[in-house]
Amino acid sequence: xxxxxxxxxxxxxxxxxxxxxxxxxxxxxxxxxxxxxxxxxxxxxxxxxxxxxxxxxxxxxxxxxxxxxxxxxxxxxxxxxxxxxxxxxxxxxxxxxxxxxxxxxxxxxxxxxxxxxxxxxxxxxxxxxxxxxxxxxxxxxxxxxxxxxxxxxxxxxxxxxxxxxxxxxxxxxxxxxxxxxxxxxxxxxxxxxxxxxxxxxxxxxxxxxxxxxxxxxxxxxxxxxxxxxxxxxxxxxxxxxxxxxxxxxxxxxxxxxxxxxxxxxxxxxxxxxxxxxxxxxxxxxxxxxxxxxxxxxxxxxxxxxxxxxxxxxxxxxxxxxxxxxxxxxxxxxxxxxxxxxxxxxxxx
Amino acid sequence: xxxxxxxxxxxxxxxxxxxxxxxxxxxxxxxxxxxxxxxxxxxxxxxxxxxxxxxxxxxxxxxxxxxxxxxxxxxxxxxxxxxxxxxxxxxxxxxxxxxxxxxxxxxxxxxxxxxxxxxxxxxxxxxxxxxxxxxxxxxxxxxxxxxxxxxxxxxxxxxxxxxxxxxxxxxxxxxxxxxxxxxxxxxxxxxxxxxxxxxxxxxxxxxxxxxxxxxxxxxxxxxxxxxxxxxxxxxxxxxxxxxxxxxxxxxxxxxxxxxxxxxxxxxxxxxxxxxxxxxxxxxxxxxxxxxxxxxxxxxxxxxxxxxxxxxxxxxxxxxxxxxxxxxxxxxxxxxxxxxxxxxxxxxxxxxxxxxxxxxxxxxxxxxxxxxxxxxxxxxxxxxxxxxxxxxxxxxxxxxxxxxxxxxxxxxxxxxxxxxxxxxxxxxxxxxxxxxxxxxxxxxxxxxxxxxxxxxxxxxxxxxxxxxxxxxxxxxxxxxxxxxxxxxxxxxxxxxx
Ligand SMILES: Nc1ncnc2c1ncn2[C@@H]1O[C@H](COP(=O)(O)OP(=O)(O)OP(=O)(O)O)[C@@H](O)[C@H]1O
Ligand SMILES: [Mg+2]
Numbered sequence: 001x002x003x004x005x006x007x008x009x010x011x012x013x014x015x016x017x018x019x020x021x022x023x024x025x026x027x028x029x030x031x032x033x034x035x036x037x038x039x040x041x042x043x044x045x046x047x048x049x050x051x052x053x054x055x056x057x058x059x060x061x062x063x064x065x066x067x068x069x070x071x072x073x074x075x076x077x078x079x080x081x082x083x084x085x086x087x088x089x090x091x092x093x094x095x096x097x098x099x100x101x102x103x104x105x106x107x108x109x110x111x112x113x114x115x116x117x118x119x120x121x122x123x124x125x126x127x128x129x130x131x132x133x134x135x136x137x138x139x140x141x142x143x144x145x146x147x148x149x150x151x152x153x154x155x156x157x158x159x160x161x162x163x164x165x166x167x168x169x170x171x172x173x174x175x176x177x178x179x180x181x182x183x184x185x186x187x188x189x190x191x192x193x194x195x196x197x198x199x200x201x202x203x204x205x206x207x208x209x210x211x212x213x214x215x216x217x218x219x220x221x222x223x224x225x226x227x228x229x230x231x232x233x234x235x236x237x238x239x240x241x242x243x244x245x246x247x248x249x250x251x252x253x254x255x256x257x258x259x260x261x262x263x264x265x266x267x268x269x270x271x272x273x274x275x276x277x278x279x280x281x282x283x284x285x286x287x288x289x290x291x292x293x294x295x296x297x298x299x300x301x302x303x304x305x306x307x308x309x310x311x312x313x314x315x316x317x318x319x320x321x322x323x324x325x326x327x328x329x330x331x332x333x334x335x336x337x338x339x340x341x342x343x344x345x346x347x348x
Numbered sequence: 349x350x351x352x353x354x355x356x357x358x359x360x361x362x363x364x365x366x367x368x369x370x371x372x373x374x375x376x377x378x379x380x381x382x383x384x385x386x387x388x389x390x391x392x393x394x395x396x397x398x399x400x401x402x403x404x405x406x407x408x409x410x411x412x413x414x415x416x417x418x419x420x421x422x423x424x425x426x427x428x429x430x431x432x433x434x435x436x437x438x439x440x441x442x443x444x445x446x447x448x449x450x451x452x453x454x455x456x457x458x459x460x461x462x463x464x465x466x467x468x469x470x471x472x473x474x475x476x477x478x479x480x481x482x483x484x485x486x487x488x489x490x491x492x493x494x495x496x497x498x499x500x501x502x503x504x505x506x507x508x509x510x511x512x513x514x515x516x517x518x519x520x521x522x523x524x525x526x527x528x529x530x531x532x533x534x535x536x537x538x539x540x541x542x543x544x545x546x547x548x549x550x551x552x553x554x555x556x557x558x559x560x561x562x563x564x565x566x567x568x569x570x571x572x573x574x575x576x577x578x579x580x581x582x583x584x585x586x587x588x589x590x591x592x593x594x595x596x597x598x599x600x601x602x603x604x605x606x607x608x609x610x611x612x613x614x615x616x617x618x619x620x621x622x623x624x625x626x627x628x629x630x631x632x633x634x635x636x637x638x639x640x641x642x643x644x645x646x647x648x649x650x651x652x653x654x655x656x657x658x659x660x661x662x663x664x665x666x667x668x669x670x671x672x673x674x675x676x677x678x679x680x681x682x683x684x685x686x687x688x689x690x691x692x693x694x695x696x697x698x699x700x701x702x703x704x705x706x707x708x709x710x711x712x713x714x715x716x717x718x719x720x721x722x723x724x725x726x727x728x729x730x731x732x733x734x735x736x737x738x739x740x741x742x743x744x745x746x747x748x749x750x751x752x753x754x755x756x757x758x759x760x761x762x763x764x765x766x767x768x769x770x771x772x773x774x775x776x777x778x779x780x781x782x783x784x785x786x787x788x789x790x791x792x793x794x795x796x797x798x799x800x801x802x803x804x805x806x807x808x809x810x811x812x813x814x815x816x817x818x819x820x821x822x823x824x825x826x827x828x829x830x831x832x833x834x835x836x837x838x839x840x841x842x843x844x
Contacts, residue, residue: 214703221699225688231679232688232699232749233671 008286011338015330022330023323032315040312041305041320051304053189056196057262058300061086061254061271063199065278066285066292067206068250073287074210075243076223081129081144083275084151085122085248089255091155092121094266097177097259098163107180114181115256122252123245125151130244134237140244148275155268163266173267183261192261199257200293202250207289219243251275277303280328286335299324349427349505349537350375351396352409358391358402360736365391366402367561373539375411376532380552381541384580384767385740386727387558389541393508396539397430398423429504431495431512443486444479447498469497473527487633489520496527507531508539511739513547514764517632517793518828525551543740543767545573581769595803596623598656599755599787600644605653607639612811614639616653619806619816621756626779626788628798628819630827631808637791638760640808644789645677645758646670658755671702674755678746680764680791686746689735693717693728693745700749724748725773739765747774750781757781759790763797775801795824795831809833 024034045055065082072079079085096117100110125147132143160169183192210216221229222239230236258270281299285291306320351373358366365388373379383389394400396408398417408415410426417423420430444459447466466479475493477486486494492512499507507528513521528538528551542548548555548571555567557579564579577585600621607614614636621627629637642648643655646667654663657673679685687696694717698708701716717730724744728737737745743765750757757778763771778788779801792798798805799819807814807830814830817839829835 212708213706214698214708215706217695217699217708221688221691221695224690225684227685228688229699230667231677231685232696233668233702234699235668 007338007341008335011334012331015334016327018330018334019323019327022326023319026322027315027319032313037309037313037315037319040308041302043305044308045301045305050189053186053191055297055301055304056191058272058274058303059297060195060199060257060261061274062278062281062300063292063296064202064250064254064257065274066281066296067199067203067289068247068254069278069282070206070210070287070289070292071219071250072243072247073282074216074219074223075240076226077133077240077243078141079126079129079144079244079247080141080279081126081147082247082251082278083271083273084144084148085125085251086255086258086271086275087148087151087155088125089118089122089252090259090266090270091151091158091255092252093118093256093259094158094163094174095121097181101177111181111183111260114260115253118256118259119249119252122250122255123248126244126248126251127241130241133244134240152268155266155270159266159268171268173263174265176265181260182264183257185261190262192257195257195261198253202253203289203292206250207292210289215242277324280324284328284331286331349535350411351428351506351537351539352407353392353396354407354409356392356395356402356406356408358388358395358400358406365561366395369558369561369563371556371563371566373537375537376535377553378528378532378538378540378551380548380555381539381558382543382545382548382555382576382580383558385744385765385770386738387580388561389558390510390738392558393430393510393539393541396423396506397428397508399430424499424502424504427503427505428508429499429502429506430508430510431492431499432510441483442479443477443481443483443494446483446494447479447501449498465501466497469501473497473530474523487516487520489516489524489633492516492520492524496524505535506537506539508541510541511543511765512540513542513544514761514793518795518831519632521547543765545576545768548576549573577768580767585769585772595625596785598622599625599658600789601656603654603656605643605650605655607636607643607648608651609639609648612636612639614811614813617813621787621789623785623787624782625804626782626790626802627816628802628805629789629791629808630795630798630805631831633793635808635831636811636813637806637808640806640813641677641758641760641789641791644756645675647677674751674753675758676750676754676756677758678749678760678762680760682742682746683735686749687734687742690733692731692733693721693726693737694730696734696745696749700751702751720748724777725770740767740770744770744774747777752781753784754781754786757786757788757790759788761792762790763792763794771797795827798827799824807831809836812836814839 027034027037044051046052065086069079069082093114096114097110100113103110128147129140129143132138133140159173163174165175183194185192210219218229218234219239221232221234222236226236254274255271259266263270277299281292281296285295302320302323306317309315309317309319353369353371356366356369369392381389381392391400395402398420401418408417415426417426423429444462444466448462463479470477475497477490477494483491483494512524516524528540531538540548540552553569555571555576557564557567557576559580559582567576574584598620602617602619605617611634617640629640631637639648643650646662646665646669649664654661656662657670657675660673662669662673683689694713697716697720698713714730720726721728721730724747726737726744726748727741734742734745743763747762763774766774782788799822802819804816805819805822805827806816807827809831810833826835830839
């Protein structure tokens with residue numbers, strides 16, 4: 001048991017080394033120094049407090065999305081629609097803020113309502129995928145992908161239509177909300193300890209939900225063998241729906257954080273691809289909640305660190321994306337190799 | 349082909365599943381392999397067919413040459429093919445496509461030629477399969493025939509069959525045996541794993557017995573059943589005596605029930621099952637008994653009539669409602685429908701108890717698992733993933749999922765893949781449940797089992813259901829006739 005876990009970790013480290021190797025080769029082939037690039041990325045993410053705060057800003061939505069995806073993955077579902085669920089969370093949060101723009105309610109209450117609204121928005125959007133799957137027989141990958149496009153279109157429509165800025169509508173989004181609508185930030189930094197706390201609590205709850213509760217066990221049963229789970233007396237389609245709702249609520253929460261703590265308005269690319277990135281994190285950690293925090297932090301650091309590259313080294317910042325993608329591929333590859341290795345050897 | 353196994357060892361973690369097995373199988377023989385559940389039979393066969401690899405030092409020698417096989421495809425290259433205990437197939441495919449699978453150079457197969465080859469081969473062996481039909485419409489026996497044809501076409505010279513006779517009809521079994529008996533003439537070798545002694549005795553030229561991973565001996569005909577049993581279990585086994593049940597209150601009653609599926613229609617079944625009673629369902633596969641059983645479980649809704657359970661009208665109610673009243677159903681396809689690969693034994697037992705509350709009580713779960721493992725004699729630990737158990741032990745695990753108390757237990761092939769000792773043991777446990785008031789309805793393709801353990805028998809033949817027959821007053825011969833559709837005029841069916 002312990003041995004296999006240890007070998008798992010070892011192989012993941014090999015995957016990490018391999019992916020850095022491949023990216024280095026790419027860099028060398030375009031006459032850039034890998035060590036300099038990696039150093040710049042490291043400096044760009046952990047070099048100073050301000051930058052590390054930026055990493056945390058990216059870490060919050062990524063961790064929330066990953067937490068949600070762990071739930072749908074356990075139920076055997078590929079919730080690609082998570083990206084759209086983040087967007088709908090942001091839209092719903094914006095809607096609640098706009099609704100209370102003129103009200104005398106205490107801001108703390110309005111913020112709370114807006115965040116809850118975001119969770120409900122994300123959950124409803126996920127429920128659509130779930131309903132399509134359960135009652136319409138539409139595979140959740142296709143349903144989710146379709147709904148992602150709808151979500152993006154809806155954002156653009158709102159920004160350029162009903163919610164446009166007075167005067168000219170612009171890609172920079174809706175008009176920013178007043179300061180008191182923002183989750184409190186740390187002075188001079190963009191990170192809100194509240195957002196960070198919420199994300200950490202969410203992953204801890206998901207961890208215990210999956211490890212320690214009957215709900216989690218039943219969800220896994222449904223994910224691993226739908227038919228047998230049904231015969232064992234588990235209300236299977238309800239559990240599929242619950243997992244969509246939970247994942248949607250967490251993705252919606254991520255969207256709410258983007259509005260309430262980061263952008264203070266709705267912008268066209270409000271989800272910044274955190275949904276898809278979350279899918280990668282979930283795959284990389286092989287659906288084990290315990291690894292979500294370090295891996296999400298690492299991915300967030302890569303994202304932020306690479307912002308430096310175009311400025312300092314004239315490299316494109318998509319290098320982080322390449323690294324992340326290669327890493328996931330190697331991790332899957334290496335895991336496959338490990339399974340074979342285990343089978344050949346004597347330890348199971 | 350001459351097959352020589354030399355010092356085969358296999359460990360799964362701490363489990364030593366094959367211990368230094370050395371066995372020589374001459375070309376052109378039908379070799380039987382016997383052994384209790386978990387003895388290591390499937391493991392040995394999987395090693396020989398490339399599905400798993402033995403520990404280092406083990407040797408496989410084919411026609412004098414030592415070979416290394418890393419995959420089933422390798423094994424097929426060497427001419428070794430295997431029919432698995434739990435058939436691995438690709439249901440939503442056409443038969444022809446399945447047939448073409450794995451044939452080298454078949455990237456753009458010539459379908460017309462392949463169809464011809466297929467039909468020729470089918471004719472040679474007397475199988476009636478339509479290549480344009482779909483695999484999921486086939487019975488287990490027909491899938492087996494398809495698999496045999498596929499392996500023959502691939503040029504396999506050594507056929508391994510892991511418990512091929514569970515779940516197929518007597519007629520299909522006969523056909524299978526006729527086919528297998530032809531193989532040695534063409535210098536092909538057959539290795540036949542089974543728990544049914546009479547099958548092994550009638551088919552095999554020689555028998556090897558495994559116990560706890562070791563080869564304990566080989567036997568040649570004429571066989572003495574008693575001797576074989578002693579070798580398998582290390583002791584004598586005797587069948588228990590039949591005891592008639594004292595029936596009690598009605599548990600399940602069917603009032604003019606009509607059932608329908610895509611292939612079959614059963615009309616106006618009237619039946620009352622009482623406490624303590626065991627009802628056996630006999631019939632060729634697909635004659636309606638599976639439909640009947642699923643109606644008893646609430647998985648199939650009758651198109652007419654009334655079902656009552658313990659006096660409650662459950663007509664049109666869901667499976668969960670049936671479960672609430674104390675009905676448990678154990679399906680035959682254990683890894684597809686009965687168990688959840690990836691979850692441990694403990695997880696299974698916890699889930700089967702329909703837990704309420706929020707947090708898993710791990711300690712209670714562990715205790716429950718230990719208790720069930722002991723009382724059902726399962727070879728495994730509470731944390732063993734279900735797929736790591738041997739076939740027979742998976743079956744025991746499935747039986748151990750039954751809740752307590754229950755009013756009605758529905759079992760499809762309950763002792764499929766169990767060795768004789770376990771069959772007797774499991775039935776004694778089931779009978780104990782009956783003693784406490786539970787009724788049992790079970791399907792079996794083994795008529796002896798039906799006669800031995802049921803109080804009344806229903807026979808199914810293409811949508812017809814017989815009157816309940818008293819198990820004491822009928823015989824294997826009579827049941828055999830009825831299953832084949834003969835002699836129905838004398839007994840009359842339920843809607844007559
Ligand atoms: N993948 C695996 N991982 C761990 N243990 C295994 C695995 N496969 C088999 N075993 C163990 O090896 C032993 C032999 O199993 P095997 O399947 O060969 O038995 P068998 O003789 O075919 O029994 P049965 O008659 O029940 O099918 C069992 O104790 C089983 O639990
Ligand atoms: Mg076996």
